[in-house]
Amino acid sequence: MISFVVETCIKIAVLLGALMTAAAYLVLVERWVAAWVQDRLGPNRVGIPLTKIRIFGLGQPIADGLKLIFKEEFVPGHVDRILYNVAPIVTFVGAIAIYAVVPLGQVDLGIANWAPVDLTIVPKFDAGLLFLFAANGAAVYGVIIAGWGSNNKYSLFGAIRGAAQLIAYEIPLSLSLIAIACYAGTLRIDDIVVQQAQSGVWNIVLHPLAFVVFFVAATAEAGRLPFDLPETEQELVGGFHTEYSGMRLMTFLVSEFLHMITAAVLIVLLFLGGWHVWFLTGAEPVAGIGVAILRILVFVAKVLAVVFFFMLMRWSWPRFRFDQLMALAWKALISWGMIQVTILILWYSWWESLVLSQGWPATLCLAVINWSGFVLTWVVTAMVSRPHYDNRPRRDLVRLSQPLRPGSLDNRFQNAMVCDP
Amino acid sequence: MEPNSSQIRWVDESPLGLGERSYLPLFWDGLTTTFRHLIGPKITVQFPEERHQFPDPLIYRGVHRLNRDEQGRVKCVACFLCATACPAHCIDIVAAPSPWPDREKYPIVFNIDMLRCIFCGMCEEACPVDAIELTSLYDLSGKSRDEMIFDKEKLLSVYDQTKDQEPPGWLRAKQQLGADRETSPGQS
Secondary structure (H helix, E strand, O other): OHHHHHHHHHHHHHHHHHHHHHHHHHHHHHHHHHHHHOOOOOOOOOOOOOOOOOOOOOOHHHHHHHHHHHOOOOOOOOOOHHHHHHHHHHHHHHHHHHHHHOOOOEEOOOOOOOOOEEOOOOOOOOOHHHHHHHHHHHHHHHHHHHHHHHOOHHHHHHHHHHHHHHHHHHHHHHHHHHHHHHHHOOOOHHHHHHHHHHHOOOHHHHOHHHHHHHHHHHHHHHOOOOOOHHHOHHHHOOHHHOOOOHHHHHHHHHHHHHHHHHHHHHHHHHHOOOOOOOOOOOOOOEEOHHHHHHHHHHHHHHHHHHHHHHHHHHHHOOOOOHHHHHHHHHHHHHHHHHHHHHHHHHHHHHHHHHOOOOOHHHHHHHHHHHHHHHHHHHHHHHHHOOOOOOOOOOHHHOOOOOOOOOOOHHHHHHHHHHHOO | OOOOOOOOOOOOOOOOOHHHHOOHHHHHHHHHHHHHHHHOOOOOOOOOOOOOOOOOHHHOOOOEEEOEOOOOOEOOOOOOHHHHHOOOOOEEEEEEEOOOOOOOEEEEEEEEEOOOOOOOOHHHHHOOOOOEEEOOOOOOOOOOOHHHEEOHHHHHHHHHHHOOOOOOHHHHHHHHHHHHHHHOHHHO
């Protein structure tokens, strides 16, 4: 029992340390990518203090953190003190709780009489996907509490937007999760990863539609551009964290980055094969120390690649208008997720029995069906979408305020136009 | 104007094709543009160590200078055109009778308040003798307001400092004239 507690505490400490460092340095990477995309050099000055050594600006996160710690924590007089103080904590807990079920495989330390150590804080959690989903959804409470407790119209607007957006995008997210759980036949995340590793076919190859839905919905859940409606700086000052400063603000910003890492981690786990790479990491759940380290590195590399794509995406596509955001969730993504679930249901209840041999021919058939469904869905969505951008003035909606009087300037001009060939 | 006025021509955008409605070309355009800039050349420089290189320093509007003529005298004839043209009223000239026979007046005081100056270049445009010019020096700083009022000596020293990189207008005009004469000797 004691050894179990100690083991779990060590895992929590390592993971917390790694995540905090990752979040701090991802802020730096985000600033670098932003600078490079905008043809600038980016932060590259802060190195070791009191020396002239600049290590590509790697001291920047420490300087930023120190600055935020030593800033005044100003609490405006008009806020609800309890909610105002609780909100950053709720957001942070919601963001970090997910990592309890992120599996990194099992490692055999090679010591006699020791069971293989599971590199997950909560190993063999049967309802892992459900937990993950619940923790992800809980983060919106922080946003709502912050907006409400700030007692500020801009904050409340941000919070309401955040709530509407997160609720809307939970549905496509859960639909694609249902598809993945349906295919894997389990809610345990480590089993989903092991299944991808052992079959050697990642879910992105097999279920492209679910991947696209999940990717967009996870981006929206993380509140990344082009879905950062809860904190649009141009419209809402700072959205739900307008009234926050100092450490509380830092907690919000760190949770935001944790959400982004979470989205990347989920995409990697569910669709990009987790720690698995062909011919390199093996496919057995239990690995030796060397392979375990290799698996962790592969996992981190995949997560960083997805995070990098998120950062590029931020500067590539403009932010959605709010009605466009809602239309994308309710009209497009939910139907897409339902199509994916329907395909899988039909496959398991009917089509699979038509394929005579099991094993790879069945998988190939499913992949073909999924891909054709994906292309068909995309084309049909394009065909039924409006042929115009809808922000033009519409002539049929312009009211004729008064009929043209004979002899008025307009009328004469019109006659001239008519007479002139 | 009424929205149904016949003077308004309603222009319809051509409807989007299937490719555009699928958003794929837009995704591709956005990502490739971002990626091109990500790996492309950077336009900012490491400022104190490395200085920005102007494609043409002669058209940059930085710190002013007072030009000298061939004999090293101040070129200004104290006509007050620059002070009149200045929209920020930052030029202060005190004229005196000229000791030289080729002009009537010269400035004994020529002050420019760099804190008021908006670097619009109107003074350079107004000057009839190309005496005041804007250089490409841009990192201008001082420890007090008085220090930022540049007097005649300082403006002349700016000229001494920058005349090699940026030859004054009268010299350029002269060289241009000489070059023209060389290329077309028959017309002179």
